[in-house]
Structure formats: structure tokens, C-alpha cells
Amino acid sequence: MRIFTPLLLMTLCTLSFAGYAQEEDTPHDYYVRLTSNSYRPAVGSGPKGEVKFSFPKHPELTQVFAQFGVQAFDFTFRNAVVEGLKRTYLMDVKTRNPELVKVLEGAYGHIFEFVHEMRDFEPHYAPNDYNIQPFNTSWHLDLVGAPAAWDITTGDPSIFLAIAEGRKTGFNFTHPEVANKIVGNVSYYGTEPPHFHGTAVAGTAAGDTDNGLGLSSIGFNCRMYTLYGYNPVVQLDSLLNMGIRVFNMSFGNTSGELVEEEAMEDAYLRGAILIASAGNDPTALRSYPAAYDHVISVTSVGDQMNHDKVIGDPSTAHWHGSSVDLVAPGHDVVVPINSQSYAYGNGSSYAAPMVAGLVGLMLSVNPCLSPDDVELILKATALPVDNLPINAAYTGQLGAGLIQADAAVQMAQSYASALPTIPKLNPSFHHYITCDDDLDLNLHVSGTRNPLSTHHQWNLYEQSNTNQSIDQMAWWQVSPNGYNRDTLVFSTVLQPNTHYMVKRGVWDGCTPWFERRQYNIQAPSCFVQFGYALDAEPDANGCVTEYKVSGENLDLVDRVSFILVGATTRSYTDFSLPFRQPIAPYQDTQITATLHFHNGKTYTLTENIPTCDPLIPWRSAVEETLVSTAELSLYPNPVMGEEVQLQHPASAHLAELYSLTGQKLMEQPLRASGTTPLRVADLEKGVYLVRILEKEGGGSTLKLVIE
Template sequence: MKNSIRLLLLATPMFLISLITYSQDDMEKIWVTFTSHDDVPIAQENQLFSRNESIQTLIDDFSITSVKQALPASERDALQHVYEVTCQCDISELSNEINKGETPLDHPEPAPKYELLNEPNDYSLNFSPDYALELINATEAWSYSTGDPTIVIGISDANYYDAHEDLEGKIVYLDPTNNSTNYYHGTAVAITAAGHTNNNIGKSSIGYDCSLYLTVTDYNKVIEMSQLGVRVINISWVSACFDSPYIQAIIDEAYDNGAILVAAAGNGNTCGGSTNLVFPASCNHVISVTSIGSQDNHERVLGDPTTTHQHNSRVDICAPGYDVPLSIAPGYYNTSNGSSFAAPFVSGTIGLMLSLRPCLTFEEVETILKETADDIYPSNPSYMNQLGAGRLNAGKALDITRNYCQPQVVSGTSGTLSGNGTNNGNVIDPTNDSLNLTNNQGSDLSPNSSNIMASVAEIHSTKINLFPNPTSNQSTLKWENTEATDLLCYDSKGTLIEQKHFGANTTETSISTDESGVYLLKLVRNQEIVWHGRLVRL
């Protein structure tokens, strides 16, 4: 019952109350920490009421119209206490009042304002050649890997034409809550990262055999994707121009869950100037990507510094972002500008890297990308140390990746699971203490195997969370359960090393392993496999 009770307690204060109708332009929002969930206001007779008098005074004085939990998906207590407050007021005055310390509220700051980072340009139906893919050395990268459907690239963006010829059959999850009317931006970003290729239509994409998880521009969705095992998350938007502890805590949680976040660095006029920091791209544990053109030029118009995208000390790498060949809608192909479109080249490349070596950590991925980037400073002497490691070279990155975490036999004890279950002792080879623990290459975990990792769509539909994944210590597996369940754990050879039985009231367990490697987990009910997934132990 542990999981069910916890969810019930956390769900109680998740209010969203809108009492008065104002135009969107009149409404302002802040994020703020409520010390106690009990002080969150509730709606009574079309009015907001808080049991705390000082909070009630704020509601009345600043025309607060709604309060909702900002990050309900978070597993961290501090972020569970963050609420989004909407008012018809000057939020700087509201924040100043909160900062006086006379209420049980803390750390007010402007709520994220999600802004897409693109600059629409002219349209062209012919890309001969696609300079962007040539520039990043895509063909060499594809000689090592074209991706793997079990590697899922998450796209947090506006909306998507899911029936697009380059997206059909690629999407493992499409967010049903997405009501954005902007279909162009998200479609272009998703196709750039992992659209269909070799289908005699449309355009080629860098990570084309990887799968796509498509959701809205929202930090809560970023957390959810990381919990579901989405390894790469592309963020082609900006939410703030200041270093927010809330945003950094969100990024840290996604990082701890094993996600590799890639974000657009900004479009030059973003946040008031091309050298200014843009968030979340400038957060720790995010790979920040800015733009270059077909000649490795950071100035879109050579000699005109007003035509650059962002360049600063937080930029990690560059990719094509000027006059990039794109598809924005079914049958429509165009060129456009934006660091929005530079970022998915990096995300797609990371998808290829993880397809080749799923054991890679964020730090290893970042190191490989930077060490293999091409030096573009001779072409951009005015921007020394502001363009990161240089321009993405996907071919070199994949060449280096194949030498990371090579498969080897490690002598040691098998993994163990801990939880409210009982061990049936069903170990196929109890004498085996030599496990292929560092990679699944050569094991029965290939896409054509019955042991294939469950898709993110399956995980989502069965409401099962495995996090953090990858992990350097311990992971938690949560599921909805109304009947007895067996959890089976296999090593990368396909050998069953542990099996536990859980009663109908158990809804979570912790999983710890003694050796690094890739492990296959299965949940079985009534002799049917209801879920299977891959756990990477770093």
C-alpha cells in the first residue's frame, strides 16, 4: 500500500481554481513555495479561501485567481511544494510582499514563459544537398548506427502533425493534453531529430531509427519523461532569462533520473542580447546548443554581428541553425533559422550514441561530443570561448562511442532486489557468478527478440515508472496493482538472476544491483507479461 497512500496524500492539495475570467494579457503568474500544503487555498462559492490569514490577505489584495501545483510529477519534496499562482496584478509587487516574510510562502519568482526559439524564413521544396547533415558528417555516423527504436528521444515543444509522412509510425507517445495551435515548430524539431529516412519521401534525419515521445512545453512533462526512461530530451524553447533555483532543481531531478537534456541556446535577441544567458539552456546538466551556418559561420550574414544567435560561456556546442532544411507540415519543406533547429541535431546524434552504447552517462556523452567537435574558431575569431567546443561532428562522435563501455565478463555476485515481496528462488543458474554486466551487445535483448525493452508508450499506458534509469545506486519501480505480481530480473545474457512475488497491495519496490550493466526486468501477472523494461546500472 506504500505507493497508493503516498499518491493519495500528494494528490490532496493539487487544486486548480479559476474564479474570475480575465483576458490572457491581464493575467500574470509566479512560482512560489508553500511551506505547508494545508495553506493552499480552496474554492468555496466561487471564491478562493486559505486557512492562513496572511495568505488570504494576499488573495484579496492582489486579485489572485488560481493556485495550482506547478510540478505534480516531481518525486522531490521541495518541488512538490512549488505552486503556480495566477493574479491580475503586478507580480513584482506581489513578490515584494511575499519577500517581507510575513506569510508562510517563500522564493517567489516569475513563472516560466515558454518561448519557442525559431525565426521563420522563405520556403523551398528542394534540398540538394542538405548542407546541415553533410556538415555534421551524418553519413559516417550512420555507418556505425542509424538508431534503435528502443532509444526514445523526447521532444518538449508546441504541437505536432502526427500524420506527417516523416512522423507516421515514429511516435510512441503523443500528448493528448496538447492544445497548442502551433503545429509547425514541434513538427520541424521532431523530424530534425528522428524523422523517417529511406522512405522515398520528405527529408533525411540524423537519428532516424530512434523513436519519438512528443509532449508539450512544460517542465512537469520534462520530469515525467525522465521518470519513464526517456534518455534524451530536446528543449527548443526558453522559459526564463535568470538563473532560477526552481528550474535548476527540475533539471537536476531529470538528470538524476538518467535523462540527457539538450536545449537551444537562444536566437541572439533572446533575453535582450546575444551574450546573455538563456534558461534552461544555461543550467547545469544541460547541453546548450547555438547555431552556425553552411560555412561554420556564427554570423548568419558574414561581417554582421547583429545576425548571430546566442554566444556565451554556457554554450557547449554548435550545430546548423541558419537556413536549415526543415519540414513544418505534411508536404511542406522549407528553410528556417533558429537555435531551436540546431538543438535536435545534437539530440538525434545522442540517440545514435545511446543506440550503440546505452550504458553512456550524461558526462560521457558530453565529453564525447566536445572532444569530437570540429574547431570553428578560426572562422569565428570574434567569438573566442563563446561557442563551446565547436561544431558537432556526429561521425567522429559515433566513432569514439563504439569504444566506450565495451562488453566484458565481470566476476561478482548477481543483482538483488529489495521490497515488500518474497523471493521464490527461481534462479535458472544459481551457480553462475560471472555476468556480462557492462553492455547488452551479443545478448538476447535485441529489437527482434522477445526480450525487447518495452516501448515508452507501453510504459505510459500501464502507468509503470522506473526511476532513476540509468542509476549509479538504486532505482524504484512503481506500478498500479490490483492483483498479485511477479518481478523477474535477468542479466544481459538473458539469465534469470532474481524473482520476487508481490501481493495485490504492493505497488512499489526498490531495485539495487552490485555490478554495472544492463538488466532486463519483467512484471508478470497470471502468467502474462504485462510490462518489460531495461535498467542500466552505471
């Protein structure tokens, strides 16, 4: 395995920057596929706030990224179903440098499966005859039977078309043909100045129709999202996640790319209907993305269904070949441009959105059509045009023929498609329970997103009766909104320690209803969750002298009522934090605290007060080597008479006699002789403790039994 040392790194960087001219300061992207996602770099910030990528296990690779100016390493295909895309990233660098590819694929080939340069795309248009009046604005709609299709449907506003454009083109969002029809834009790398191409394509697909000005559009009431990016082919994911299914791509490149091909396959598997312009150069090779599998490739015809713009002049034709699927009007089509004006446009760029708009009408009458269903219907209802004398040179190169909107919509309306298996709806969800300020238990649920689903329902049941729901949350949403709520909360307040069951169902209006159930959902009361308790506060001798109320959110408590049980029963109330209650050691045996909350709820805590044993420090003192056991004793022990003799060292000066409850009963100064009598005639039978104290401090304890 080759090792790329820092010295080699410096050499390569010096040569590469000196040997290659620096291009415009725009992001130059690469497709990067890792051999494993475990190699994905960590992202941080440099000393000047710049993005910094690091590879902890490969510090020299961290230097490579820094010196080659890597600015971004984006995981674009998060929701991909194609396996390779799950390990593919988009890498941005400040300046293009072929040496970077050589280094990553060479010295670090075990990490980087490949690094491919992302290509730019050219729009497929050939504009001419700007602002020529008068316009024949409707011939292209008449040619494909749009008015008859509108008798069936004028399009559903809930059906969205995505108009994708490359970075060299853009949109004029203020043009009256699109201002009210484009409802959102997804932009990568900023926004270019308004460009007529994107405006023209959008206006052709689903421009504002029946509004008393401008022109009509085949998509009529369907609405649009726009996508602007350096390479929109691999940037469809955000719109796919919104549930948008129809994508128009009026641009192309004459060579294919593996990542782009996989991105098209991935979108198709996730339910996308992909439409692209076939290209304008009749002498070129195939154009991509139109030539990829699962992409409907569309080329142009004129008002006589002529493929040549100038009949008989093949140089005026647009691309044709075996990869073409359909044709649509693309010669001298009236399109909206900038400055709220119109022009004749030429290019397969305008043929493709005619198909996209028609697909919008088809989904309006049958939203359950799969991508394969749509392509089958379009081709089955198309009018062959390669058998016309004016197209004799293009036999077998114009696909199934000219789209027929009325026939396609009619067939879509009655078409019983096979239920698609992809994308599958996922009814899984998570839940958690919280306490609010009223100390009520609230159940939160969070479900997996399903962009294509239109119905979402959550049902709450008591587990003892799952035949009758006690709460329900339901949404009927239409793409591109889908299920876009992170968390939902049932309005029903849960009862503590009660078992519940939640059922979540999702539906897209086409596939069967999917549901998931989760049982044994329960939680203790908020009082328990907040941890309310009585904490004992002991003194230095270990005797409890006070209790304090503890727990979370004590600010919700207005007051605490205490009851002490012992020799007598007493009541107290504390109105302010911290809630404390002193007790009488050796006397009180039980404490009860009732918490009164601001909303009127109460919670009661009860604790038995432990017996206070003041002799604990005495017992520990026995271990303090004060006197030997030979010098310290009681006799007789047990004693039945009135007096007991205490033998002690001369250094001891005082004896104290205690009951086992800690009550001191007597004390007796000790004689210097070492033997002192203790009178016990007035004591009852039982066990007592005698503590002998030293003059220098400390002491020892003996047990005395009186019979």
C-alpha cells in the same frame, strides 16, 4: 509577526484589481516554495463545483487564495532528488496580480519561502524562404558525418527523444515526417493549433527517414515523445518517470530562475541528457535554459561552418559566448512545416535537435552512457570551428566545435563508462495474499517503479528450499515503458500455513543487479480467512437450540451436511442459505458441519454443544427478595429418610423438585400452615434443587442433599 486581517485583505484586493490591467484569460503560473510541506493547502470544491483551497490553521489565508483567484496548486516535483524542489509547487491564478506575491511573501513569509512568477519562453527560430524549391536537403547531415554514423547504427526504436515546446508553439502530428515517429504527447494547459516550430524541431531530430519522401533526419530510427506546456523546463517529470533520458529544448529566456535551475539539476541527477538552443540574438545576454549547468548549449553554423549566416555580417549570427558547448547546422536547414510541406529554417532551434538526434544514435550503441559521458564524447570528437578565418571574431565563443556524428557514435560504441550512481534502482516491494472464488491463495506483489530499468524479475520460493524457485515472473522492458505494473500475481497457488520467500530483482542493463528478499510470507487457508464457523443460537433461557453456518462468501457453498451426536447420531443436509440446523437441548452433545463448495472442495467444522442449564433463571430468582431465609428452609438437610419438611411462607403455593440436569422430578402443592412434607423415598442419593413458587409470581430455590 504581521497579521493579515480580513479588512486588510479586502483593501488590498480592491486596490490591486483597480490598479492593474487584467491580461488575457490564461493561467499565469507562479513557482511557490513552502517552508514545510505541512503547510500544503487542503483541496476541496466550492458551492459551484469550483476548486477551493483551505488552510485549516490559517482561515484568513483561505480567503486570500479565494479572492486572488488561485485555481491550482500543483505538486509537480514529486520525484525530485534536489531538496528545494521537494517543497516547490506550481500555482495558477485566474489573473496575474503582483499584490498576491507581496501578501504571501510578506504577511505569510513563515509559510511561503518565495513566490516567483513563471516566465514564458520564446522559440529560437527565424523562418524565411518558405516553400522555395529545389531544396538542398542533406548538406547539414553531410557536414556532421551522419551517413558514416548510420553505417554503424541507424538508431534503436527503443531510444526515445523528448521534444519540449512552450505554449506559444506546438506540433502538427499529421505531418508525414513525424506522424509515425511521435508515439506520445504530454500536454499542459490544452493544445495550441498546430505550429510549424515544434514540427520542424521534431523532424530535424528524428523525422521519418528512408521512407521515400521528404527529408532524412540524423536520429533515423529513434522515436520521440513530445511535451507541450506553459513552462516545459519544470514539466519534465512525467517523461523522466517514463524513463526518457534525452530532452531537446529549442526555446529560451534571457534571465534565469532558481526553480528552473534546480529542475535542470534534478533532471541531470536522474540521468537526463539535456540539450538546449543557445539563442538567436547575438547581442543578448545568455539564454536559459541553455546557460544552466548540466545543459548542453548549442548554437548554429552554416554549410561552410560559418557562424555568421551572411559571412562577415555579425548581425546575422546566432548567440555565442562562453556558455556555448557545441555548434551544429542551424542556417538554411530544410525543416518540415505545416500542411505537409517543407521550408528553409534558420535558428539555433534547429541546431539543438541535430545534437539530440546524435545522442539518440550514441545511446543506441551504448545505452549505459551517463549524461557526463555523453557530453565528454560529444566535445572530444567535435571539430573546432572558432579557428577558421570566417569565424575569427568568435574565438573561444563556439564551444568545442561542430559535432561529428560518425566519430561520436564510434567512440560511444567502445566507451567504457563509469557506472553511474544516480539514479539508483529500487528493488523494494510490498505483497498481499488474496483468496479467489476457487478458495485458492494467490500472492500479489507490487514493486517500486524504476523508470530506467529494463529488466524486472520476481522469484517465488518455498522457504525450506530457497535454491530452487517454484515460480518466476520476468519482464524485459525498454524505456519509456519501464516497470509500469501496479500489481502482479504469481500463477502458483500457495499452500496454507506454508512459509514462502519472494525475491525481486531490477536491472537497467548498466548498473549492477539490485535485489530485495522478503521472508516468512504465509497465510491461513481461505476457509479460515473467510471466517467459516458454527454460531450457536440460544433460546430465552440460554439453551442452544440451533446452529447456523457463518462467514464470508457463503454463496460459494452448495450445501452443508450436518451430523448430530447425542442419545442417537443423526444426519441432515441443508441446500440453501441460510444454512441452519436445529438440535435437541439436554440431549445432543456435538455437532459437525461439512461445507461442500461449488468446485468440489470441502471444509469441516465441529463444535461441542454446551450443557443446557435451565436453572440459570432460578438462580437469578434467588436474588429477588421473595421471602426471608428465616421463613424458608428444608429439614433435615441432608436427609436420609423418606421425607423432608419444607418450611415456607403462607404466600408460597407450589414446590418443584429438579435434578441438576434440569429434569423436573415432582411438584407438590404447599399447605397454608407454612410447613409441607416432601416425599423423597424414591429418589437416589445426590443433590437436587427445590424451587418454591409464589402466588404473586417469582420464587426462590433451595439445595437438597439426599444421602
